[in-house]
Amino acid sequence: MSATTAPARGTTPRVRTARAGFSATLGFELRKLRAQWRTRAVLLGALLLPIPVAFAIHAQGNPPKDSLFGRYATTNGFALALLVLGYAGQWVMPLLTAIVAGDIFASEDHHGTWKTILTRSVSRGSFFGAKTVAAMGFAILVLLILSASTIVTSVLVAGHGDLIGLSGQLIPASQAWHLVAMSWLTAIPPTLAFTGLAILLGIWSRSAAVGIAAPVVIGFVLQLVGSMGSAEALRPYLPTSAYEAWHGFLASPSFHGPFVTGLIASAVWAAITLGLSWTLLRRRDITGG
Amino acid sequence: MNSAALAVDAEGVVKSFGAVRAVDGITIRVAPGEVYGVLGPNGAGKTTFLRMLFGLIRPDEGTLRVFGRSWDDDGTRVLEGVAGFVEAPRFYPYLTGRQNLVALARLDGGVRPGLIEEVLDTVDLADRADRKVDGYSYGMRQRLGVAAALLREPRLLVLDEPANGLDPAGIRDMRALVKRLADSGLTVLLSSHNMDEVEEICDNVTIMDRGAVAFHGSIADLRAMAPDPGHLLDTTDNAKTLEIAARHQVKTEADESGALHVVGPHDAVSGFVADVVAAQVRLKQFTPTQTPLEALFFMLTNTEAVAR
Numbered sequence: 001m002s003a004t005t006a007p008a009r010g011t012t013p014r015v016r017t018a019r020a021g022f023s024a025t026l027g028f029e030l031r032k033l034r035a036q037w038r039t040r041a042v043l044l045g046a047l048l049l050p051i052p053v054a055f056a057i058h059a060q061g062n063p064p065k066d067s068l069f070g071r072y073a074t075t076n077g078f079a080l081a082l083l084v085l086g087y088a089g090q091w092v093m094p095l096l097t098a099i100v101a102g103d104i105f106a107s108e109d110h111h112g113t114w115k116t117i118l119t120r121s122v123s124r125g126s127f128f129g130a131k132t133v134a135a136m137g138f139a140i141l142v143l144l145i146l147s148a149s150t151i152v153t154s155v156l157v158a159g160h161g162d163l164i165g166l167s168g169q170l171i172p173a174s175q176a177w178h179l180v181a182m183s184w185l186t187a188i189p190p191t192l193a194f195t196g197l198a199i200l201l202g203i204w205s206r207s208a209a210v211g212i213a214a215p216v217v218i219g220f221v222l223q224l225v226g227s228m229g230s231a232e233a234l235r236p237y238l239p240t241s242a243y244e245a246w247h248g249f250l251a252s253p254s255f256h257g258p259f260v261t262g263l264i265a266s267a268v269w270a271a272i273t274l275g276l277s278w279t280l281l282r283r284r285d286i287t288g289g
Numbered sequence: 290m291n292s293a294a295l296a297v298d299a300e301g302v303v304k305s306f307g308a309v310r311a312v313d314g315i316t317i318r319v320a321p322g323e324v325y326g327v328l329g330p331n332g333a334g335k336t337t338f339l340r341m342l343f344g345l346i347r348p349d350e351g352t353l354r355v356f357g358r359s360w361d362d363d364g365t366r367v368l369e370g371v372a373g374f375v376e377a378p379r380f381y382p383y384l385t386g387r388q389n390l391v392a393l394a395r396l397d398g399g400v401r402p403g404l405i406e407e408v409l410d411t412v413d414l415a416d417r418a419d420r421k422v423d424g425y426s427y428g429m430r431q432r433l434g435v436a437a438a439l440l441r442e443p444r445l446l447v448l449d450e451p452a453n454g455l456d457p458a459g460i461r462d463m464r465a466l467v468k469r470l471a472d473s474g475l476t477v478l479l480s481s482h483n484m485d486e487v488e489e490i491c492d493n494v495t496i497m498d499r500g501a502v503a504f505h506g507s508i509a510d511l512r513a514m515a516p517d518p519g520h521l522l523d524t525t526d527n528a529k530t531l532e533i534a535a536r537h538q539v540k541t542e543a544d545e546s547g548a549l550h551v552v553g554p555h556d557a558v559s560g561f562v563a564d565v566v567a568a569q570v571r572l573k574q575f576t577p578t579q580t581p582l583e584a585l586f587f588m589l590t591n592t593e594a595v596a597r
Binding site for chain 1: 306340381
């Protein structure tokens with residue numbers, strides 16, 4: 001070991017008083033995310049996986065007629081993109097967001113780095129905010145990549161002719177582009193609700209496995225609950241139902257009620273899960289990590 | 290010295306985990322420029338105290354101020370001018386040593402140009418800074434922990450058993466580094482369960498036992514309280530050696546193997562051994578069993594020395 005950085009005895013050491021603002025803390029989180037292979041793999045998967053999926057569906061001799069837009073999925077790229085959206089909302093989107101959100105807090109426990117970062121003049125509130133924004137930003141980014149890749153691939157594979165809407169109306173291709181893109185974007189609010197849920201489960205369990213897998217399982221359970229006749233009144237307020245809010249855009253006349261309800265329900269879910277998450281993190285004694 | 294002038298001013302601090310009182314009303318005051326040791330066996334409450342100092346956990350009772358600031362009144366401003374680590378320093382294994390420091394520097398609001406290279410050089414990690422931390426040895430992580438602390442250019446450096454788990458060469462290097470940092474004017478708060486380490490580095494010490502203070506004072510005070518040193522002596526004629534011992538101010542006791550445990554003031558033991566040699570008795574073994582300060586440490590903390 002060689003020369004010391006500390007000043008000679010008798011001199012006054014220069015004392016660092018600078019503290020990281022929110023943007024620096026967010027930059028710290030983003031730097032870590034960028035360095036993880038898992039993050040890059042998810043982004044790459046969102047970009048590339050729609051290609052084989054679109055080809056596989058298009059190559060089917062019998063289109064999946066029982067699914068929404070399945071009847072036209074092999075002949076119309078817009079219908080194919082909407083069919084994929086229907087499936088993606090069931091478990092793919094909760095999983096994609098949970099891969100980062102369920103791990104972003106739990107990984108500090110796993111690596112034992114809470115004490116490393118919390119001994120550097122940065123508050124828990126700053127870390128909570130930065131990690132939450134990073135997880136939500138990632139969720140939106142991965143959704144945008146997935147939607148863009150799916151729509152472009154579907155149209156290239158199955159064409160971009162006029163689309164037959166849910167009421168049997170003919171939607172011109174120029175309008176279909178817009179509606180299909182809007183439909184994919186309606187997945188953002190429920191995906192952010194699942195981001196909040198994954199964050200909560202990651203903080204509560206301190207386990208990335210729970211933070212990642214549990215939101216997907218809970219998503220399936222909520223779909224099951226939504227499909228039960230006795231829970232009909234509850235159905236509009238489940239984040240899983242918000243994944244179906246786009247149906248109204250493709251009916252004639254179109255209706256936006258389910259989208260607005262889904263937006264509010266997703267916001268409430270996110271607020272509750274994040275509120276609980278912060279309560280847990282704020283009160284926690286950092287004894288292990 | 291008033292609280293604001295002290296580097297650390299902890300008074301009556303209590304922390305319990307369930308029914309276990311990990312820290313039981315301890316009072317510790319560290320003056321600026323002091324090299325202060327907190328010594329105790331595992332489970333004495335040293336790490337719990339340091340966690341409270343860093344705000345990782347909050348005390349149930351008592352007050353804790355660092356350079357006059359408290360967590361209740363000042364939040365994270367308490368840590369301005371403070372750096373160090375609690376237990377083994379931990380880093381992101383998928384980042385290199387340098388990337389970890391760059392990331393942490395960002396949390397510190399940025400560092401002056403060249404400082405990262407400087408601290409890497411200080412802890413002798415400059416040539417391995419671009420390897421992922423996942424492949425670092427325990428000692429390299431300890432040194433990276435010191436580098437990460439120095440990045441904050443602290444007034445108070447808090448190190449929790451920095452030589453723990455290191456091999457003899459690593460222990461020697463780590464102690465030399467801590468001594469050099471202490472000599473440079475930093476206030477150092479060093480937690481350890483090793484009396485030699487604290488004796489070598491520190492000016493003052495608090496010995497903790499089961500959450501409470503068992504001793505508080507200077508190393509000189511501690512030395513004055515220490516019992517006589519003990520040695521294990523085995524010779525070619527232990528019966529004659531015992532006869533010679535009777536003429537000196539030493540206590541001797543034979544163990545199961547026949548070797549003699551000799552306890553007495555340093556000068557008396559020296560004179561006794563000289564007489565043994567002069568009597569043509571050959572020494573087969575003459576080794577210290579424990580230093581006086583070690584013996585005192587075991588007495589104060591009601592623990593037993595581990596056989597060497």
